[in-house]
Amino acid sequence: MESTFYTSCYTSCQLNLYLTNYMQTLSDKEYKNEFVESFPGDESGDLRPRQTPGVLYSKAKPTPVEKPELLAWSDDLAKELGIQKPNDQKDIDILGGNFVTDTMQPYAACYAGHQFGNWAGQLGDGRAITLGEWETPDGKSWELQLKGAGPTPYSRRADGRAVLRSSVREYLMSEAMHYLGIPTTRALSLVSTGDPVLRDMFYNGNAAYEPGAIVMRVAPSLLRFGNFEMLAARKEKENLQKLVDWTISRYYPHIQGEGDERLLAWFKEVVEKTAGLMVEWLRVGFVHGVMNTDNMSILGLTIDYGPYSFVDNYDLNFTPNTTDLPGKRYAFGKQPSIAYWNLSRLASAIAPLLSGTEELVKTLATFDEAFTSRYMTMMGNKLGLDEAKKEDAPLFAQVERMLSTVQPDMTIFFQLLIDLPLGLEDKVAVVAYFRESFYADLNADEKLLLCSFAQAYQERMKVNTITPEASQEKMRAANPRFILRNYLLSQAIEQLEAGNNELFLKLQEAMKDPYANKFDEFFAKRPEWATSKAGCSMLSCSS
Structure with a gap:
């Protein structure tokens, strides 16, 4: 035991030494610019909106803000990239768009797209500016991009800015999806700008000023279709x-x-x-x-x-x-x-x-x-089967049909299913067991669908070739217990705007371990008040 302890300490010390040697500050790094150097671009630096035929990007420096302050920093991502947490204003100024190093060649990419099924023509990075490419010690390269850093030639009639509301949502969800095991862009930092930004949240003529913010988005590539x-x-x-x-x-x-x-x-x-x-x-x-x-x-x-x-x-x-x-x-x-x-x-x-x-x-x-x-x-995996076989297709269709009709809380339902007692077939008992996941009382047809699924599911589990414990392990790995619900994000944003970061910090910790039961204070259905509140149920593209 003592030998193992000292070996562990030695290994930990080696890791810390490695991180110390290879962690670099944002301001000291020599950035790569392979995309810029590989393709034709508009080198003028002109930020006026316009069409840019013949180029894949336009040079665009971030527009400085009044008072950049670091609100959040992803330590895990920073360690993976070898980036030291900012400890002076120069690095925070980079995150806020107030400082560009000598080796950065900031640009906005030119791209098009089909929006809601219709050809939209030239779009491009309207409020995002890529600073450069960060190479890690293992030779991998990551694009560092500021979202909300000011206008670019692709901003059209917009200001190129982002508000705290949308930036908190981007920062937290990018990282939450990563910890859920879903391929995603990442978010390194969240910075408040000190500048108010005018936004019409639902495009209905009720524009209001909101606090501005900037997210540093990170990905191997931000290329799109x-x-x-x-x-x-x-x-x-x-x-x-x-x-x-x-x-x-x-x-x-x-x-x-x-x-x-x-x-x-x-x-x-x-x-x-x-x-x-x-x-x-x-x-x-x-x-x-x-x-x-x-x-x-x-x-x-x-x-x-x-x-x-x-x-x-x-x-x-x-x-x-x-x-x-x-x-x-x-x-x-x-x-x-x-x-x-x-x-x-x-x-x-x-x-x-x-x-x-x-x-x-x-x-x-x-x-x-x-x-x-x-x-x-x-x-x-969600159902804890030994393997998904062709003959399981009817069961999958059955659970899909039942869920679509009964409409239980998806997260809570699958968590309850993990511990469903084998042999629980009495209709009253089955309905009572899953009641915690319901948003409304079930009618007779809905009860029948639920009980029919429970019976078919338990019949399938009787022929499972893995132990019940192994089955539950698969289910816990496939079904998150914590998700970043919109009403939680809305509450965290409101608190941050009022100067309180308590809920924001809790959510930031909870999202790092979404399959565990460490944060069961958030294991609850959407409350009734959130059903129709703006930012909790419906959002707009400016959200």
């Missing part, structure tokens, strides 16, 4: 080919071959990553809210946290985005089909680089198989 769509729409085939080749070489280096073979292999991986991401969203009940093609990552990451939400009551037709009404294009249950549609837009964009489109269409069609196989595995 829309980057490729922009070049295709402008018929800039040479730039399109160059971007595809660069993307494959840099982020998919294992893909070999050349010509059509290489491009199709890459597109197939993008299809698979996107399908896998949709399954992960369904697993935890995440609704993105605005799945435009310019919000789809080429790496299969969750990107652009705006009017998102977790589902409380299980409703496949739920959308948190007021802009998505009344059609609910981006509703919870529609996300996989929208992902497929978005992939078809990407396919159209890269089609000019191929000798023909027959194989491209076939590759796009692999989405269904990629999604279904991953979905089956995911559902098997």
